Amino acid sequence: xxxxxxxxxxxxxxxxxxxxxxxxxxxxxxxxxxxxxxxxxxxxxxxxxxxxxxxxxxxxxxxxxxxxxxxxxxxxxxxxxxxxxxxxxxxxxxxxxxxxxxxxxxxxxxxxxxxxxxxxxxxxxxxxxxxxxxxxxxxxxxxxxxxxxxxxxxxxxxxxxxxxxxxxxxxxxxxxxxxxxxxxxxxxxxxxxxxxxxxxxxxxxxxxxxxxxxxxxxxxxxxx
Numbered sequence: 001x002x003x004x005x006x007x008x009x010x011x012x013x014x015x016x017x018x019x020x021x022x023x024x025x026x027x028x029x030x031x032x033x034x035x036x037x038x039x040x041x042x043x044x045x046x047x048x049x050x051x052x053x054x055x056x057x058x059x060x061x062x063x064x065x066x067x068x069x070x071x072x073x074x075x076x077x078x079x080x081x082x083x084x085x086x087x088x089x090x091x092x093x094x095x096x097x098x099x100x101x102x103x104x105x106x107x108x109x110x111x112x113x114x115x116x117x118x119x120x121x122x123x124x125x126x127x128x129x130x131x132x133x134x135x136x137x138x139x140x141x142x143x144x145x146x147x148x149x150x151x152x153x154x155x156x157x158x159x160x161x162x163x164x165x166x167x168x169x170x171x172x173x174x175x176x177x178x179x180x181x182x183x184x185x186x187x188x189x190x191x192x193x194x195x196x197x198x199x200x201x202x203x204x205x206x207x208x209x210x211x212x213x214x215x216x217x218x219x220x221x222x223x224x
Contacts, residue, residue: 001027002105010054010105012078012167013125021119028111033103040096040104047092049106052080056102057179062094073136074156074183076173078166081133083126086112099179132164149186150194151223156184157204158220161213174210198222 058075115122181191203215
């Protein structure tokens with residue numbers, strides 16, 4: 001169980017819940033801390049919780065039989081994920097690894113289904129989230145085949161600032177070039193070169209501990 005203030009801080013969707021639904025949500029959530037490099041789950045594992053990111057950074061990826069690793073999404077603080085696996089009662093189809101020291105919130109399956117069955121506000125959030133994630137994965141297939149490194153990095157940065165998935169995200173994110181490269185499937189030198197190119201176009205500002213986005217729409221559509 002977590003405090004009401006903490007739930008409001010880590011889960012923007014909780015602010016629209018009824019009093020009863022909010023109380024059930026906070027009582028059904030526990031948190032756990034992971035160190036950099038720890039796996040929250042491996043592909044094929046069962047994880048019978050809906051999960052949110054209280055702090056830190058996660059990479060959601062899958063590895064083919066040939067050994068190629070594909071990053072499906074980067075997840076920053078405030079993001080919630082895994083509702084599909086919980087609803088379908090199935091193992092995870094991806095690896096989930098902490099790219100830095102990270103704190104994860106776990107909502108138990110019983111609480112998730114109570115909200116799913118009784119809260120219109122919660123269902124509205126899920127529908128919007130499903131729609132955004134679907135668009136994200138469709139775009140992933142497209143850009144992996146057609147976009148160059150700079151465009152791939154631009155799209156990945158834009159995803160981390162998605163206003164539907166991260167409405168509290170603002171314009172600044174503390175993230176290293178190494179972490180950006182891991183999320184984009186790029187080497188550090190290529191990531192550095194691409195960041196300089198995007199900064200030169202006025203789309204973002206690279207800072208000591210992260211970056212600030214200046215041209216969100218341009219990043220989202222870069223390479224089209």
